[in-house]
Amino acid sequence: xxxxxxxxxxxxxxxxxxxxxxxxxxxxxxxxxxxxxxxxxxxxxxxxxxxxxxxxxxxxxxxxxxxxxxxxxxxxxxxxxxxxxxxxxxxxxxxxxxxxxxxxxxxxxxxxxxxxxxxxxxxxxxxxxxxxxxxxxxxxxxxxxxxxxxxxxxxxxxxxxxxxxxxxxxxxxxxxxxxxxxxxxxxxxxxxxxxxxxxxxxxxxxxxxxxxxxxxxxxxxxxxxxxxxxxxxxxxxxxxxxxxxxxxxxxxxxxxxxxxxxxxxxxxxxxxxxxxxxxxxxxxxxxxxxxxxxxxxxxxxxxxxxxxxxxxxxxxxxxxxxxxxxxxxxxxxxxxxxxxxxxxxxxxxxxxxxxxxxxxxxxxxxxxxxxxxxxxxxxxxxxxxxxxxxxxxxxxxxxxxxxxxxxxxxxxxxxxxxxxxxxxxxxxxxxxxxxxxxxxxxxxxxxxxxxxxxxxxxxxxxxxxxxxxxxxxxxxxxxxxxxxxxxxxxxxxxxxxxxxxxxxxxxxxxxxxxxxxxxxxxxxxxxxxxxxxxxxxxxxxxxxxxxxxxxxxxxxxxxxxxxxxxxxxxxxxxxxxxxxxxxxxx
Amino acid sequence: xxxxxxxxxxxxxxxxxxxxxxxxxxxxxxxxxxxxxxxxxxxxxxxxxxxxxxxxxxxxxxxxxxxxxxxxxxxxxxxxxxxxxxxxxxxxxxxxxxxxxxxxxxxxxxxxxxxxxxxxxxxxxxxxxxxxxxxxxxxxxxxxxxxxxxxxxxxxxxxxxxxxxxxxxxxxxxxxxxxxxxxxxxxxxxxxxxxxxxxxxxxxxxxxxxxxxxxxxxxxxxxxxxxxxxxxxxxxxxxxxxxxxxxxxxxxxxxxxxxxxxxxxxxxxxxxxxxxxxxxxxxxxx
Numbered sequence: 011x012x013x014x015x016x017x018x019x020x021x022x023x024x025x026x027x028x029x030x031x032x033x034x035x036x037x038x039x040x041x042x043x044x045x046x047x048x049x050x051x052x053x054x055x056x057x058x059x060x061x062x063x064x065x066x067x068x069x070x071x072x073x074x075x076x077x078x079x080x081x082x083x084x085x086x087x088x089x090x091x092x093x094x095x096x097x098x099x100x101x102x103x104x105x106x107x108x109x110x111x112x113x114x115x116x117x118x119x120x121x122x123x124x125x126x127x128x129x130x131x132x133x134x135x136x137x138x139x140x141x142x143x144x145x146x147x148x149x150x151x152x153x154x155x156x157x158x159x160x161x162x163x164x165x166x167x168x169x170x171x172x173x174x175x176x177x178x179x180x181x182x183x184x185x186x187x188x189x190x191x192x193x194x195x196x197x198x199x200x201x202x203x204x205x206x207x208x209x210x211x212x213x214x215x216x217x218x219x220x221x222x223x224x225x226x227x228x229x230x231x232x233x234x235x236x237x238x239x240x241x242x243x244x245x246x247x248x249x250x251x252x253x254x255x256x257x258x259x260x261x262x263x264x265x266x267x268x269x270x271x272x273x274x275x276x277x278x279x280x281x282x283x284x285x286x287x288x289x290x291x292x293x294x295x296x297x298x299x300x301x302x303x304x305x306x307x308x309x310x311x312x313x314x315x316x317x318x319x320x321x322x323x324x325x326x327x328x329x330x331x332x333x334x335x336x337x338x339x340x341x342x343x344x345x346x347x348x349x350x351x352x353x354x355x356x357x358x359x360x361x362x363x364x365x366x367x368x369x370x371x372x373x374x375x376x377x378x379x380x381x382x383x384x385x386x387x388x389x390x391x392x393x394x395x396x397x398x399x400x401x402x403x404x405x406x407x408x409x410x411x412x413x414x415x416x417x418x419x420x421x422x423x424x425x426x427x428x429x430x431x432x433x434x435x436x437x438x439x440x441x442x443x444x445x446x447x448x449x450x451x452x453x454x455x456x457x458x459x460x461x462x463x464x465x466x467x468x469x470x471x472x473x474x475x476x477x478x479x480x481x482x483x484x485x486x487x488x489x490x491x492x493x494x495x496x497x498x499x500x501x502x503x504x505x506x507x508x509x510x511x512x513x514x515x516x517x518x519x520x521x522x523x524x525x526x527x528x529x530x531x532x533x534x535x536x537x538x539x540x541x542x543x544x545x546x547x548x549x550x551x552x553x554x555x556x557x558x559x560x561x562x563x564x565x566x567x568x569x570x571x572x573x574x575x576x577x578x579x580x581x582x583x584x585x586x587x588x589x590x591x592x593x594x595x596x
Numbered sequence: 597x598x599x600x601x602x603x604x605x606x607x608x609x610x611x612x613x614x615x616x617x618x619x620x621x622x623x624x625x626x627x628x629x630x631x632x633x634x635x636x637x638x639x640x641x642x643x644x645x646x647x648x649x650x651x652x653x654x655x656x657x658x659x660x661x662x663x664x665x666x667x668x669x670x671x672x673x674x675x676x677x678x679x680x681x682x683x684x685x686x687x688x689x690x691x692x693x694x695x696x697x698x699x700x701x702x703x704x705x706x707x708x709x710x711x712x713x714x715x716x717x718x719x720x721x722x723x724x725x726x727x728x729x730x731x732x733x734x735x736x737x738x739x740x741x742x743x744x745x746x747x748x749x750x751x752x753x754x755x756x757x758x759x760x761x762x763x764x765x766x767x768x769x770x771x772x773x774x775x776x777x778x779x780x781x782x783x784x785x786x787x788x789x790x791x792x793x794x795x796x797x798x799x800x801x802x803x804x805x806x807x808x809x810x811x812x813x814x815x816x817x818x819x820x821x822x823x824x825x826x827x828x829x830x831x832x833x834x835x836x837x838x839x840x841x842x843x844x845x846x847x848x849x850x851x852x853x854x855x856x857x858x859x860x861x862x863x864x865x866x867x868x869x870x871x872x873x874x875x876x877x878x879x880x881x882x
Contacts, residue, residue: 080691082698127872133687134630134694135871138822142864145819149861255815259702262695300706306699307678310692 030326034274042179046172054171058243060284061178062236066257067264067276068185069232074262075271076192077225078205079129082258083140084233086147087117089252091234092241096165097157099242106167110238117234118227125223132208141255148253162248165241174243178236185232186277193273196462196470199332199451201225203459205271206448213434213446215463215510256299263302266309269316274327278317331452331488333467338487339475359422360385361546362407362514367416369402376402378570379416384514387540389547391557391578394567395591400550401518403567407548408440408516409433420513437513441520445503449492453483453502456491460509474509480542481505481535497528504535508542515539517549521556529556536560558582566590602852603845604731610844611741615802616817617824617836618747619795625831626768626788628690629679632697634821635814636704637793641667641800642809643712649719656721656805663797671793674700675786683785684771701814708811716808740802744840747795752833764788768831816863823863826870 045057066088074080091113098109124143131139152160192198200221203211212218241247268279283305287298309316322328360383369377377399384390392400405411407418409430417426420436428436448456458474465473478487481501486494491502500520507515517536521529537560539547551557558564564581566574568590574581581587620634641663648654648662678700682692722735755761766774767784774781803809824843828835843866851859 080695128868131871134690137691137694138630138819139868139871141815142819142867145815145864146861146868149857149864153857259698262698266695297706297710300703300710303699303702303706306702307696310696310699311678311681314692 031274034277034327038277046175051171054175056284056288058171058175058178059288060281061175061182062240063260063264063280063284064277065178065182065185065232065236066261067268067280068182068189069229070261071189071265071270071272071276072192072201072229073225074265075275076198076201076205077222079222079226080133080137080262081140082137082262083142083144084229084261085253085255085257086140086144087121087230088233088237088257089144089147089151089249090117090120090230091237092247092252093151093157094234095238096163096241096247099165100163101156106242110235110242113238114231114235117230121227121230122223125226126219129219129222129226144253144255144258148249151249151252158247160249162246162251165245165247167242167245169243174239177239181232181235181239188228188232189273189276193329194332196333196458196467197221197224199455199459199462202271202332202451202455203448206450207446210446210448211459214460214506215434216459259299259302259306263306265316267305267316269318272316272318272322272327272329274321275316275318282317331454333458333471334452334454334488335471335475338478338484339472360419361388361421362548363419363422364407365417365419367403367406367418368414369399369406369411370414375414375570377406377567380567380570380572381416382565382572382575384546384548386545388563389536389540389549389561391561391564392548392550392567393552393554393557393564397569398567399570400567404440404516404518404548404550408438434510437511438516439507439510439512439514440516441500441503441507441518445499447491447499447502447506450490452488452490453478453494453505454487456502457505457509460506463510473511477505477509477542480508480538482531495528497524497531500524500528500532501535504532508539508544511543513545515544515547517547517551519550519552521551521553529553533557533560554582598852601731602848604733606845606848607841608733608737608741608844609848610841611737611744612803612806613820613824613840613844614744614748614837615740615799616796617821617828617840618744618751618833619792619799620818620821621825621828621831621833621836622751622795623789623792624825626764627679627683627693627785628768629693629697629789630690630822631789631792632694632818633700633704634697634796635817635819636701636708637667637670637796638800638803638817639809639811639814640704640708641797642804643708643717643800643811645801645804646717646719647712649721656719656801660798660801663801664794667794667797668790671790672786674793675789676782679789680782680785701818705811705814708814712811714810714812716810716813717804718808719805721805734806736806740806743798743802747798748833748837755833760784760787816860819867820863823867823870826867827874 041057046054049057066084069087070081070084073084091110094113094116095106095109098104098112099106104112128136128139128143151157157163192201200211200216203214203216204218204222208218237252241252244251264279264283265276266279267275267283268277269275283302287302313319315322318327362384364383365381367377367380368375380403382390392403394400402411406413409425409428409432413426417424419425420433420438425433425436448459451459454474457477458470461470461474461477478484481504483498483501483505486498491499494502504517504520520536521532524532533556536547536549549557549561558578561578563576564574564578565572566581566584566587568586573586573590574584576584616638620631623629623631623634644663644666645656645659648659649656654662678696679693682689682696685692722739724735726733726735726738755765763774763779763784764787766777766779767781767788771781774784800809824840825831825836827839827843828837843863847859847862850862
């Protein structure tokens with residue numbers, strides 16, 4: 011539940027412009043070049059360790075920070091990379107630099123194969139499953155004598171420290187660039203939508219399994235490269251060091267401390283904590299790990315956004331909304347935008363047609379033999395007392411409940427047998443009684459996510475801008491969805507539905523619990539829907555006065571029967587309707 | 597005869613699994629928290645028992661009430677501090693508490709390493725074995741089995757028939773519902789966590805007389821316990837008991853037929869398989 015903020019919401023503002031990121035890049039470049047040029051052997055080794063920590067943190071952040079899948083076993087890929095490299099070098103005499111890349115490729119392949127299985131687990135189960143995977147791999151490599159077994163293998167690693175450092179920096183920069191891409195691209199938005207609400211994301215047309223698996227595979231690449239390079243550099247590899255669970259602890263500590271899901275957090279967290287750990291606690295390794303444990307607890311409890319959230323509060327290094335132009339582009343003409351493809355092939359058949367539809371729950375008949383049609387341009391309102399069967403009828407159209415008899419036709423096509431997801435693709439979109447917004451993302455991103463489905467990027471951006479203006483959210487387009495008032499959240503949900511350009515919109519009590527002002531705004535949007543490319547609107551509503559002048563026709567249900575279906579004036583004066591609502595005026 | 601011996605060994609192994617798993621089950625059942633520090637508590641209590649027996653000359657059975665009380669106090673102090681602030685946020689609570697107990701596990705393990713060293717140790721106790729018709733039964737394993745049974749029965753009947761137990765069950769079903777019945781849910785959760793840690797400590801003190809243990813055993817113990825309760829259908833005490841014996845027998849058989857390394861990796865393989873195939877536990881799915 012979001013606190014009742016003012017209806018204006020809070021808009022994400024940026025301070026410092028491009029200065030802060032630029033400064034960070036300059037600092038990083040200076041450090042990257044300065045350390046090998048002037049540092050001692052010890053400094054270079056420490057710097058290499060820090061950069062490796064940054065690599066692992068950024069890789070983990072791709073999965074944990076964007077898709078929200080917390081992995082307690084990402085070290086699996088570190089080990090796979092290291093062992094692939096070692097085996098290729100030892101048994102196939104492949105040069106180490108090629109072997110390291112092969113290690114990366116194998117890890118990606120393993121992740122792509124294992125991903126669809128492991129990612130079926132959600133939340134804590136995924137975290138524990140990954141923990142198990144890492145332990146399974148460790149045991150496997152302990153038992154398997156080919157790559158060295160429990161005793162490990164010595165490699166003829168010949169690399170200057172500077173070369174290792176330079177390569178690690180290269181991997182780190184690539185990992186950072188990937189995070190940057192995720193932060194700014196539609197694909198990254200898809201990933202973030204999974205973190206926010208995976209089911210809602212699926213309903214908005216995101217192919218969640220595909221996106222998750224791709225992210226998983228990419229996030230497996232970097233630890234594998236780092237693992238191969240590190241194993242070669244150390245000239246030795248054995249199962250306990252290749253699958254060391256401490257590596258996972260450290261990675262998670264660094265990302266959480268810096269700021270999970272942020273662009274700069276992993277860099278800040280890994281650099282800072284590695285330096286602190288090295289400088290203060292080099293003599294007390296036991297205490298160091300215990301301290302990291304305490305930091306994890308403290309960050310989750312006290313500063314869930316990490317250090318970067320403190321910096322953000324000052325207005326620096328803030329996340330930019332995905333694909334958002336500097337200013338909301340002017341709205342194009344809805345007539346051309348909305349109806350371009352659909353105006354063609356217009357036919358006289360009703361948009362939606364229900365024939366003798368019945369729904370039974372056990373012995374109870376919730377909807378009894380109801381037939382009606384909805385024509386192009388029509389706004390139909392279904393009213394009735396509590397338990398009259400409104401929502402059930404609604405669910406039957408959407409495909410959420412099985413029918414006892416009857417059929418549903420869309421543009422004359424029988425869709426009775428089609429499941430919910432197919433009906434969504436065919437153009438039936440619905441809202442829910444409780445809006446399922448992606449609350450941490452902005453209004454812009456919520457709408458863009460729905461608009462992206464089946465569109466090229468620039469078309470999606472145009473369409474998003476237009477939809478936001480069409481529903482009147484242009485002042486709040488960069489506000490975080492969680493900060494919107496309930497009424498505004500309804501508008502945003504409508505905008506999301508519209509962005510998918512449906513043929514029919516089903517509105518489930520969108521005005522429930524709204525103030526008069528909010529209701530008026532939503533009524534305004536609904537009234538516009540036919541001009542925005544929507545062919546027909548069906549709404550279920552309790553508040554008759556709110557929809558009486560809105561709808562072209564009204565349908566009244568009473569105990570599952572259709573007792574009236576006509577223009578509002580006639581329906582509201584129908585004695586049967588009055589009787590159903592007010593009882594017998596005897 | 598060997599088959600019977602392997603079976604009996606498996607049952608006795610299963611008894612120790614019951615011991616390890618039930619406290620994790622209690623904490624998950626009431627709070628929906630998978631306590632990743634579970635193994636840490638077991639290990640600390642076990643190594644403390646070793647230390648107390650060797651340095652102070654206390655018999656293991658006297659150490660039991662000490663670690664029980666110590667565990668209860670530790671649990672009662674930690675819960676309000678690091679778990680309670682994360683409660684009441686739905687799915688997010690599960691994940692956040694998992695991360696927090698993941699961190700806590702490191703703190704506990706490192707404390708154990710720091711205080712007791714890295715060696716695998718065991719307390720020799722009840723070393724005599726009983727030969728019943730050719731089947732050899734170790735006295736120590738029998739003792740842990742008896743304790744495991746007693747704890748399970750106490751938990752089962754305690755939850756069903758005492759006021760505190762019923763409050764725990766109520767709080768696990770619905771926080772708001774329990775609160776509106778006048779149950780102090782915050783206190784109930786602290787009690788559940790305290791009992792859970794206390795029972796984990798008892799498990800540690802008993803486990804060290806039947807198998808060697810070191811500070812680094814904690815992760816394996818946690819996973820093992822989670823496998824058992826996941827197999828039993830998360831939060832079911834009867835299910836977990838059945839699952840523990842099943843796992844014990846399967847593991848003993850696999851170890852006998854395929855060797856020790858496969859035996860030790862079995863819980864992890866089962867963990868992933870169970871979560872994928874029977875996410876609600878074997879008992880409820882069949």
